[in-house]
Amino acid sequence: MVAYEPVIGLEVHAELLTESKMFCTCAVVDSTSAEPNTVVCPVCLAMPGVLPVINRKAVEFGLMVGLALNCEIPAFNQFARKSYFYPDLPKGYQISQYEYPLAINGWLEIDLPDGSTKRIGIRRAHLEEDTGKLTHVDGHSLVDLNRAGVPLLEIVSEADIRSAEEAEAYARKLRAILQYLGVNSGDMSKGVLRMEPNISVRPVGSDDLRTRTEIKNLNSIRSLARASAYEIERQIALYEAGESVQQATMGWDEARQVTVTQRVKESSEDYRYFPEPDLPVLELDRAWIEAVRAGLPELPDAKRDRLMAEHGLSRYDASVLVAQRAVADYYEQALAAGGDPKQVANYLIGDVFRQMNLEGRERDDIGAILLTPQALAELVTLVRQGAINHGVAKQLIETLYAEGGSPARLVEQRGLAQVSDESVIGEAVATVLDEHPDEVARYLAGEEKLIKFLMGMVMRALKGKGDAQVVQRQLAAQLEARRK
Amino acid sequence: MKIDRATVEHIAELAKLDLTDDEIALYAGQLSDILDAVGQLEQLDTGAIPPTASVLPLRNVFRPDRAQPSLPRDAALANAADSAEGQFRVDAVLDDAGEG
Ligand SMILES: [Zn+2]
Numbered sequence: 001m002v003a004y005e006p007v008i009g010l011e012v013h014a015e016l017l018t019e020s021k022m023f024c025t026c027a028v029v030d031s032t033s034a035e036p037n038t039v040v041c042p043v044c045l046a047m048p049g050v051l052p053v054i055n056r057k058a059v060e061f062g063l064m065v066g067l068a069l070n071c072e073i074p075a076f077n078q079f080a081r082k083s084y085f086y087p088d089l090p091k092g093y094q095i096s097q098y099e100y101p102l103a104i105n106g107w108l109e110i111d112l113p114d115g116s117t118k119r120i121g122i123r124r125a126h127l128e129e130d131t132g133k134l135t136h137v138d139g140h141s142l143v144d145l146n147r148a149g150v151p152l153l154e155i156v157s158e159a160d161i162r163s164a165e166e167a168e169a170y171a172r173k174l175r176a177i178l179q180y181l182g183v184n185s186g187d188m189s190k191g192v193l194r195m196e197p198n199i200s201v202r203p204v205g206s207d208d209l210r211t212r213t214e215i216k217n218l219n220s221i222r223s224l225a226r227a228s229a230y231e232i233e234r235q236i237a238l239y240e241a242g243e244s245v246q247q248a249t250m251g252w253d254e255a256r257q258v259t260v261t262q263r264v265k266e267s268s269e270d271y272r273y274f275p276e277p278d279l280p281v282l283e284l285d286r287a288w289i290e291a292v293r294a295g296l297p298e299l300p301d302a303k304r305d306r307l308m309a310e311h312g313l314s315r316y317d318a319s320v321l322v323a324q325r326a327v328a329d330y331y332e333q334a335l336a337a338g339g340d341p342k343q344v345a346n347y348l349i350g351d352v353f354r355q356m357n358l359e360g361r362e363r364d365d366i367g368a369i370l371l372t373p374q375a376l377a378e379l380v381t382l383v384r385q386g387a388i389n390h391g392v393a394k395q396l397i398e399t400l401y402a403e404g405g406s407p408a409r410l411v412e413q414r415g416l417a418q419v420s421d422e423s424v425i426g427e428a429v430a431t432v433l434d435e436h437p438d439e440v441a442r443y444l445a446g447e448e449k450l451i452k453f454l455m456g457m458v459m460r461a462l463k464g465k466g467d468a469q470v471v472q473r474q475l476a477a478q479l480e481a482r483r484k
Numbered sequence: 485m486k487i488d489r490a491t492v493e494h495i496a497e498l499a500k501l502d503l504t505d506d507e508i509a510l511y512a513g514q515l516s517d518i519l520d521a522v523g524q525l526e527q528l529d530t531g532a533i534p535p536t537a538s539v540l541p542l543r544n545v546f547r548p549d550r551a552q553p554s555l556p557r558d559a560a561l562a563n564a565a566d567s568a569e570g571q572f573r574v575d576a577v578l579d580d581a582g583e584g
Contacts, residue, residue, distance in 0.1 A: 020551040027551035036570045037561065039554045057549030078537075087574045134577065142571035145560075275537030280545045 003204045004239070006232045007212075008161035008197050009123075010170060014153045014184040015130060015192040016061045022129045022151040023052030023095065023279075029146060031133060032190050036144035044149035046090035051278055054079075058151035059102070059282070061183040062127050063292045065153055066103025068177050068299055069122045073289050076100055077282035079127075082271040087143050088131040096154075098273040100281075101126035108157075108177070109301060110169040111319060120170050121158030128152050153183075159198075159209075164229035171195055171221045172323060176300045179325035179364075186324075186364060189219045197228050200245070201235045211245045215259055218252050227252040231259045303328060311341035320349055324363045330373050339377030340384055347380060351394055355401040370404035371397065379407040391464050392416045420467040422474070428461040429474045433482065444483055451475065485523060487515040500565055 018028055024043035043050045066073055080098035106122035132148040134141045155174065161167050175193065178184040186193055200212035215231060218224045227250075235245050250259040298306070300322040307318040322328045327348075334344045352371065356363065379396060382388045388396070388411055396407055396416070411417055419425065432454060433440050443450040458471050492512045496503045503511070554560075557570055566573040 018549045020549050025547070025550065025552035026554045035557075037557050037572075038570075040557075040560045041554050045555075045560060053545065053547040055549050056546035059546070087572070087577055135571070136576060139576050140568075141574050141577050142569060143574060144571050277537050280538060280540060280542035283543050285544075 001240070004201045004232075004236045005162055005204045006164075006199055006201045006228075006235075007159050007209065008163075008167050008199050008228065009159035010157045010161065010167060010174075011196045011198065011214075012155040012157075012171075012174060013130075013194040013196075014065075014155065014178055016058050016151040016153055016183050017185065018055055018057045018061065018151050020055060021149040022055050022058050022127070024149055026149065028150050030190065031144070031147040031150070034146050036142075037146060040145045040148070044090075044145060046092075052095060054279060054282075055151060058127060059284075060292060061151070061181070062102045062125065062153050063284070063289060064181045064183060064296060065155065065178065066106065066125050067289075067293045068181060068296060069103070069106040069108055069125065069155070069174075071103035071106030071122055071125060073103055073284065074100060075283060077102055077284060079276040079279045080273045081276050082128075082273055084269070084271055086131075087141060088134055088148070090132070090145060090148060094128060094131065095276055095279070096128035096273075097126035108170065108173055110166060110173055112169070113165065115315075118160075118166070120160045120166075123156045123158050125153055125155045128154060161197075164225050164232060167197055167228045168221060168225035171224050173300065175221065176323055176325065180297055180299050180303075180328075182297075188221065191219075194218075195221070195224050197224065197231075199228060199231050199235070201232055201239070211247050213245065213248050213250050213259075215250045215252055216262065219254070223252055223254060226257060227259055230257065234259060300328075307341075311345075313342065313345055317345050317349060321345060324366075326364050326366050330366045333373035334377045334380075337374040337377035339373075339380045343380040343384065344376060347376060347393070347397060351397040352376065352401065355398065369401060371400040372404070375400055375405070375407055382407055382411065386418055386420065386467065387411065388416055389418050389465065389468055391459070392418070395464075416465060418467050419462050419465045420470055422470065425458075425462065425466055425470050425474050426478075428458050428466070429471070429478050432457045432461055433478055440479065440482060443479060451479075454479075485516060485519040487512050487519065491515075500563075 015028075020026060021028060021039075021044060024041050026039045026041050026044055029039050043052055063073060078097065078100040079095050081093040082096045082098070083093040085092055101124040103125040104123070106125070107119045108122060109117050109119050111117055130147050130150040130152045132143055132145040134143055136142075157170065161170060175184075175186045178193070179186045184193055188195065195218055196214055196216055198212045198214045200210040202208055202210050213231060213235070215224075215227050218227055231250060238245055246261070247265045248261050249263045249265065251262040252258075253260050304315070304318040304322045307313045307321060308315060313321070320327075321331045331344065331348060334348070335341055352366075352369075353363070355371075356366065356369065361369070376397075379388075379393055379400070383390060383393050392411075396410060399405075399410060400407060436454065436457065439450050439453060443454070454475060455471060458475060459466050459468075462471070489508055489512055492503070492508045492515065496508070561567045561570070561572065564572050
């Protein structure tokens with residue numbers, strides 16, 4: 001059987017978090033919840049005689065993304081009309097950029113499972129306006145234009161991606177960068193960030209570009225990964241059966257976990273692009289561009305490297321902590337509250353994430369959990385000071401996650417303080433050994449793993465609060481003493 | 485160039501405008517005058533002039549990112565041919581043509 005490799009490029013549309021729309025002064029609102037057509041004006045309704053004016057902040061946000069993605073910013077920029085007829089677009093054209101985009105020729109680095117990294121090229125990033133929303137009801141379509149004119153940045157990768165896993169890594173990294181820049185929330189379920197992979201497959205070693213398909217309506221990065229994997233397999237199966245792939249737009253059916261053909265493209269669309277006569281061209285001031293570059297916040301890769309260098313975190317842990325801005329913020333707030341960097345990382349990645357998974361909460365949402373970063377820092381400090389042991393800390397995380405509150409107060413209220421007193425522990429060890437003569441004998445005869453069982457029994461006798469080191473030392477000493 | 489009544493009626497139909505007979509006559513005359521005025525430009529020799537998308541010597545015109553009140557919804561929908569549930573209502577369009 002021939003081995004195939006996928007060739008994937010990703011087209012990403014990100015709404016920009018400006019206060020007002022791209023070309024008019026209407027507010028940008030959550031278009032999934034706002035009352036329809038309450039933020040529209042003559043400009044975004046395309047009434048006759050109106051003129052668009054470029055929102056400076058949207059250009060600045062676009063520049064931030066372009067620079068963060070290592071792009072060149074061309075000296076000359078121009079908007080263009082992209083004509084097509086669909087009721088989500090009241091003008092009959094979309095103002096976009098065509099020949100002269102805002103940013104070109106960049107790259108983004110992704111981490112591969114084997115620990116290496118790979119650069120994915122960024123072909124271009126350009127500004128445009130979002131379209132309205134249609135709802136189809138019995139023979140009619142209802143049109144809500146709240147979203148029409150919202151600033152949109154389209155980010156197009158080169159077809160450098162070679163697996164569904166790479167597509168996922170690219171998507172995660174790009175989303176994190178947008179979040180760090182504060183230009184997009186990253187919420188794909190609300191459609192403010194939309195990712196569309198285009199996929200073809202070819203025999204390994206060939207460099208031909210075969211017919212590709214594009215996948216739409218992916219509402220999470222998980223769906224993007226699954227849909228891409230599915231589509232790759234579907235295309236390979238077609239070639240293996242001697243059939244061909246049809247150029248088409250596919251949709252992802254989340255319930256059935258399959259891609260389905262939405263629309264077959266027989267020829268490429270003619271959008272009749274031409275320069276937008278209503279908007280003067282842009283020749284961006286170099287000083288402005290450099291000021292934007294200098295003002296970029298610390299980005300995920302830089303933060304990961306710093307966490308590794310400053311706190312000795314593993315690359316894996318640091319990558320997990322920086323993957324969402326909300327998690328990175330939470331972690332850094334815990335450090336600011338005095339938490340030990342390694343211990344906070346361990347409890348956060350292990351125990352806090354476990355609670356979030358159980359609850360089905362997204363990591364982006366960590367800012368809303370009841371266990372505050374300050375409480376986690378306090379908890380870690382209690383462990384370090386020997387006031388509580390590790391097992392109690394894990395238990396407390398469950399409680400604090402469910403109810404909030406102060407770790408120190410909970411320790412006091414529930415009597416969870418660590419027992420380190422040598423004589424108390426010594427007595428507990430002696431009692432346990434007396435009660436388990438059989439296990440003691442087997443241990444002394446060489447079955448050393450029984451120490452774990454005995455340790456567990458002592459801990460139980462101490463209600464889980466024993467100082468593990470003291471227990472271990474006492475246990476070893478008393479067992480040795482019984483060897484005679 | 486002479487614009488006749490039929491052309492005005494056709495344009496009015498495309499623009500969803502309801503015109504009276506008097507208005508049709510008035511606009512037929514006005515549109516003819518406008519086309520004649522613009523037609524004078526055709527007499528110019530533009531052979532040595534490079535094509536341009538804009539004749540204004542403007543660069544970098546921005547507005548600050550500040551939201552202003554929008555139109556009241558009733559006003560936004562006032563001229564719609566059809567509306568329902570606070571939305572414009574059009575014949576069903578199921579082909580997902582655009583979404584560029
Ligand atoms: Zn508007």
